[in-house]
Amino acid sequence: MQAIYIPHLLQIPNRTQTLLLDDFVSGLDTLTPVRGKMLIRHGGTFLEIGLRVETIMTLSCDRCLQQYNHRLTLDTSEIIWLDKNADLPQNFPQEREIAWEDLSETLSPEGHFDPNSWLYEQLSLAIPLRQLCGKDCQAPRTKPDEKPPIIDSRWSSLESLKGQLPQ
Template sequence: MERIYIPQLLKMPQQMDKFTFKENIKGFKTLTPIKGSLAVYHRGGFLEVELTADTILTLKCDRCLKTFNHRLEVDTSEIIWLSDQFEDPDNLPLEREISGDDLCESLPPDGYFEVQSWIYEQLSLALPLRQLCNNEDCEPPTIDESSTITDSRWAALTALKSLGE
C-alpha cells in the first residue's frame, strides 16, 4: 500500500482519496488477505480517515489454549490533526488546556499518511481483549492429578455441609 502525500489530497477531486485493497500487511499474520476499503478526506485542519476491513486470523483461546479461527471485522474512522505544533511534547503551549483530543495522532500538514501502519494499528485495536474460541468443549486444560484435588475439595465441602445440619 502506498503512503499518501498529504498536500496531494488537496489536488484530488473533493480533496479525498478512496480505494479498495486486498493484501497482506507485514507483521500482521492472517489466514486470508485483508480485504477492505479506505477513504482519506482532507478537511483543512485535519484528515478524516474511514476504514472498513475484514480478514480471518488464527488466535489462541485464553481458556482452553487451543487455536481457533476468528473473523476480524473493522469499521472505524479517525480524525488526524494536521499540525507541526505538537511534535515536541516539551513544547506544548502552556496556556492551552490539554484535552483528550490533543493526545490524538497528528501529522505535519506537508507530511505523509502512512496507510499500511495506520491500518495495522486499527486491526490490532480491533483484536478481542479476551480471546475465546466458543467451542462446546472449551474448558481449561486439566492435569491428571486435578481430579483427585477436585474430589477432596468436594469431600471437604460435603463434610462442612453435614456439620451444619
C-alpha cells in the same frame, strides 16, 4: 501502499483518496489478506480516515488453548488533526499541553499519512483481548471455582465416625 503526501489530497476530487485493500499487512499475522476499503478525506484542518475491512486471523483460545480462526471485521473512522507544529512536540506551549493530550494523533499539514501503519494500528486494536474459540468452549482443566467435589478419605472417615456418635 505508499505514504500519502497530505497536500496532494487537496488536488483530487472531493479531496478524498480511496484505497482498495487486498493484501497482507506487514507485522500482522493473518490467514487471509486484509480486504476492504480505506477512504482518506482532507477536511482542511483534519484528515478523516474511514476504514471498512475484513480478514481472518488464527488466534489461540484463552480457555482451552486450541487454535481457532477468528473473522476480524472493522468498520471505523478516525479524525487526525493537522497542525503545523505536529512535528515539533518540544515546542508546544505549556498551556496547550492538556488540549494535546485529548488528541489521538496529529500530523503536519505538509507531512505524510502512512496508510500501512494506521491500518496495522486499527487492526491490532480490534483483536479481541479475551480470546475464546466459542461459547461452548470446554476447558480441559477446570477453573478453581468449578472444581468437582474432592472426596478426601479423611473426611469420609469422619463422616462415618459422625454416624456412629450418639446424636
